[in-house]
Amino acid sequence: MVDKKNLRTPIVSVMGHVDHGKTTLLDKIRGSSVAAGEAGAITQHIGATEVPIDVIVEKCGNPSLRERFVVPGLLFIDTPGHHAFTSLRSRGGALADLAIVVVDINEGFKPQTIESLQILKRFKTPFVVVANKIDRIHGWNPVPNASFLVSYNKQAEHVQQYLDNKFYEVIGELFNIGFNADRYDRIKDFQHTIGVIPISGHTGEGISDVLMVLLGLAQKFLEANLQYDASGPGVATVLEVKEERGLGTTVDLILYDGMLQKGDTIVLGSLGEPIQTKVRAILKPRPLSEIKSEEKFQQVDKVIAAVGIKISAPNLDGALAGTPLRVATAETIDKIVKDIKQEVDAVHIDTDTMGITIKADTIGSLEALVNELKKEEIAIRKADVGDITHRDIVEVSAIEESQYSVLVGFNVKILPDAKEKAQLSNIKLFVNDVIYRLIDDYKDWIEEQKELSEKNISETIVKPAVFQIMRDCIFRQSKPAVVGVRIRSGIVRTNTEVTNSDGVVVGKIKGLQLRSENIGTARTGMEVAMAIEGPTVGRQIKEEDILYVNVPERHAKILEHEISDSLSADELEALDVFLDIKRKDNPFWAK
Numbered sequence: 387m388v389d390k391k392n393l394r395t396p397i398v399s400v401m402g403h404v405d406h407g408k409t410t411l412l413d414k415i416r417g418s419s420v421a422a423g424e425a426g427a428i429t430q431h432i433g434a435t436e437v438p439i440d441v442i443v444e445k446c447g448n449p450s451l452r453e454r455f456v457v458p459g460l461l462f463i464d465t466p467g468h469h470a471f472t473s474l475r476s477r478g479g480a481l482a483d484l485a486i487v488v489v490d491i492n493e494g495f496k497p498q499t500i501e502s503l504q505i506l507k508r509f510k511t512p513f514v515v516v517a518n519k520i521d522r523i524h525g526w527n528p529v530p531n532a533s534f535l536v537s538y539n540k541q542a543e544h545v546q547q548y549l550d551n552k553f554y555e556v557i558g559e560l561f562n563i564g565f566n567a568d569r570y571d572r573i574k575d576f577q578h579t580i581g582v583i584p585i586s587g588h589t590g591e592g593i594s595d596v597l598m599v600l601l602g603l604a605q606k607f608l609e610a611n612l613q614y615d616a617s618g619p620g621v622a623t624v625l626e627v628k629e630e631r632g633l634g635t636t637v638d639l640i641l642y643d644g645m646l647q648k649g650d651t652i653v654l655g656s657l658g659e660p661i662q663t664k665v666r667a668i669l670k671p672r673p674l675s676e677i678k679s680e681e682k683f684q685q686v687d688k689v690i691a692a693v694g695i696k697i698s699a700p701n702l703d704g705a706l707a708g709t710p711l712r713v714a715t716a717e718t719i720d721k722i723v724k725d726i727k728q729e730v731d732a733v734h735i736d737t738d739t740m741g742i743t744i745k746a747d748t749i750g751s752l753e754a755l756v757n758e759l760k761k762e763e764i765a766i767r768k769a770d771v772g773d774i775t776h777r778d779i780v781e782v783s784a785i786e787e788s789q790y791s792v793l794v795g796f797n798v799k800i801l802p803d804a805k806e807k808a809q810l811s812n813i814k815l816f817v818n819d820v821i822y823r824l825i826d827d828y829k830d831w832i833e834e835q836k837e838l839s840e841k842n843i844s845e846t847i848v849k850p851a852v853f854q855i856m857r858d859c860i861f862r863q864s865k866p867a868v869v870g871v872r873i874r875s876g877i878v879r880t881n882t883e884v885t886n887s888d889g890v891v892v893g894k895i896k897g898l899q900l901r902s903e904n905i906g907t908a909r910t911g912m913e914v915a916m917a918i919e920g921p922t923v924g925r926q927i928k929e930e931d932i933l934y935v936n937v938p939e940r941h942a943k944i945l946e947h948e949i950s951d952s953l954s955a956d957e958l959e960a961l962d963v964f965l966d967i968k969r970k971d972n973p974f975w976a977k
């Protein structure tokens with residue numbers, strides 16, 4: 387049996403596509419919980435909101451549930467954006483124990499929905515999907531704050547039908563990504579089936595169901611992970627590094643294990659050596675009732691996990707979001723510094739000597755981006771945390787290979803002077819807040835570049851062609867010889883050399899005419915007059931001779947190995963015939 391006293395509050399992250407309703411859902415959970423809780427038992431943390439179990443149970447309207455759950459409540463992380471999930475790591479995994487994926491039932495899955503689900507799959511984090519905005523369904527008759535089933539049963543049949551159809555689209559999309567899913571009330575085994583809950587963040591319908599299912603998941607899957615040592619040294623993850631008026635650089639963090647006190651020595655991750663410093667102040671937001679107070683924060687001497695707080699301390703400047711923070715003593719500090727350095731270095735990416743340059747907002751998101759790029763076998767020269775600076779642009783524009791003169795930024799800004807510099811340089815910039823958009827855009831661009839260079843190549847390269855001098859069509863013997871020819875395969879151009887069937891060059895095409903008009907090219911099947919500089923008819927060439935465009939060896943190599951896909955069938959045939967001629971004497975010609 388688990389000891390209730392040592393169970394910390396599970397940490398829940400809310401993920402999903404932009405505008406599908408994450409903030410509204412969190413606000414509703416907060417607002418309605420405040421309304422439901424007797425003494426406003428809900429507490430606001432820095433970067434998080436804690437909803438105690440009593441409030442949830444009361445909200446669900448079934449006090450007997452209290453006995454069933456041992457977790458103290460749920461701590462929702464407020465940090466916006468799905469990327470927060472990957473940014474916020476604890477030892478050995480994601481910081482969040484559970485997640486809610488919000489999808490607008492009317493719009494269905496969008497890129498960030500899919501990305502969120504893929505992240506959760508990778509981290510093996512239990513989650514629920516909420517199909518939000520059911521109040522937007524035409525004819526919906528809201529029952530504010532009711533459980534979904536109560537509300538659903540009160541809807542007209544055609545409305546229920548419509549909701550069911552939309553709902554099954556969501557289930558189908560989940561299936562496509564590899565998840566079995568069903569409506570939450572029909573699920574017996576949450577381990578193998580994802581619960582989907584139709585809700586409205588506006589009317590509050592279904593919110594109590596979300597809280598219940600989350601508690602159920604916490605209870606079922608997390609108990610062992612939620613044990614903590616309330617008296618042990620604090621372990622935290624940095625949410626954000628922020629300049630705060632009057633306080634200097636501060637760090638917002640989620641303490642997920644142990645205790646943190648004013649004056650404690652702490653170690654936290656940075657890109658160089660880990661930072662060692664002493665906690666000057668621990669700050670919590672003021673209770674809502676004191677909101678008018680001049681000061682946003684109140685100081686406390688001590689906090690115990692799990693809690694979201696801000697700390698101020700000297701030397702926090704190089705601190706990095708997403709990295710660990712730990713309380714150290716004289717005995718443990720060396721080991722902790724070493725561990726944290728290792729942890730940050732492990733993320734700090736082994737790079738290739740040549741490749742693209744990437745930047746991301748936090749170490750966690752950088753790692754996620756690197757993982758995805760590696761999967762696509764895209765080489766990375768340098769991976770760093772932070773906005774895109776003037777220096778980055780200068781560095782990248784010094785790279786000569788155009789496919790690597792590329793900067794990819796995930797969730798970062800391009801600083802103004804960098805933007806200016808980028809416009810003047812030839813580098814390619816990709817900035818987005820969806821990883822796989824970035825990767826798709828980059829891949830599309832590479833493909834485009836390839837096509838462009840293929841086009842360049844194919845315009846400058848000499849292509850093969852075969853033609854025959856027609857009988858009774860000798861118009862001039864020599865200087866230049868003018869003969870009638872039929873093009874048997876390929877396209878003949880002026881100014882290309884001609885060989886005979888032994889591969890010996892006999893002259894150069896000086897002009898082509900069709901019905902007395904000069905033309906630049908002649909295609910398969912055409913019969914044209916050709917002026918050939920060099921040979922004399924009757925000596926080097928004669929009636930009915932088959933002749934070939936002389937493809938230089940280097941061009942033949944490119945044609946055969948690089949752009950054969952872009953050749954037409956008759957060009958390929960001409961190439962084969964020409965290669966056979968050339969390789970008769972030298973089997974390695976153009977190989």
Ligand SMILES: Nc1nc2c(ncn2[C@@H]2O[C@H](COP(=O)(O)OP(=O)(O)OP(=O)(O)O)[C@@H](O)[C@H]2O)c(=O)[nH]1
Nearest residue numbers: 403404405406407408409410518519522586587588
């Ligand atoms: N009708 C209806 N509108 C909703 C609901 N939930 C959210 N909205 C609206 O949808 C819009 C986006 O909601 P947000 O909560 O800001 O969405 P978000 O996912 O947090 O968006 P970002 O923070 O930008 O990623 C707002 O105009 C909300 O009022 C809902 O349940 N019903």
